Amino acid sequence: MKKIIFTSLILSSTYVLANPSPLVSIDSHDQFFNAISKHCGKAFLGKVTSGGSSNDSFSNNNLIMHVRRCNDTELQVPFHVGKDASRTWIITKTGSGLSLKHDHRHKDGTPDTSTMYGGHTVDAGWAQAQSFPADQYSKELFIKSGIPQSTANTWHMYIYPEKFTYRLTREGRDFSVDFNLTKSITPPPAPWGYKN
Template structure:
């Protein structure tokens, strides 16, 4: 037993005492931490992930005050899905610059807006978004602007956006993306009952 301890170290000694065998390499393997989340966040993810690989057409339901930039056909595509991340490009006509990224962080869900140029490079205004502050609901989650976003908005002269709250609603027949702040509401609703042909690969991504 003394020689077993010398040969394998403390980890090996514990295994030897238990009547098991292991190499030092095996003893030092660290398993990845599990994805940590709560029931309402899991359910919200699962409702969206059920649409993975499908695309749906939408329409602007609220744009107050009127703001340009959302003319053309609106299509969301639940393109990439894992246990902890969802990538959902939002196509506006021939503009394929936007991708929503939802990530389980261990303390909630993060929403980021990945904006790219046509050559794949990052837009000046990108990766802004918010983080859940509570459990939310199985079909509704809210994302108040996070600190990174607030500092980015200030740096770009967009401090009015510091009070942004993004919301997502996922119901059997409709998915809603909503932005609110004082004096501003924008909402797009997508029909989940009828998938449409898949849009092009979003800028900056590869199949």
């Protein structure tokens, strides 16, 4: 009898590993994810709408978001700043919400020392808006990097039919870029560290 039960447990475990449960999401997370995903393959021009300065790289270069790769659980969205192709936003369904990570690479494709920072949703948000407070990995990275003020970072993304907004807030800092979704442009080359 014990042998039969043990064998059944092994078979059940094998089935679960071979057939993992699909990730489930609440409606607001799904709708937000899908609203971005429907632009897959397209690129859009943006501009700084708050928190910029006349001498920063964001205000003095073309800003392009490219909804480059999409599947049922992950979106890869490179954010090009002029010729700097070091940044890719990665939005992932986790089963308990949405994760936002910033993949930063050097020109040779190797990871930057400050990479994969970001956060995770803590509530339902809305179909048009989600917020990602800094996670523990990011806070430890920021402390190690000598920028403890960034431990209070919250990243926000908003999507409407005509506009996508990327926003970073913390005390004393409010930076945002708006992208025009009504007119797509020729997509840029692959970001650093990724293949065409």
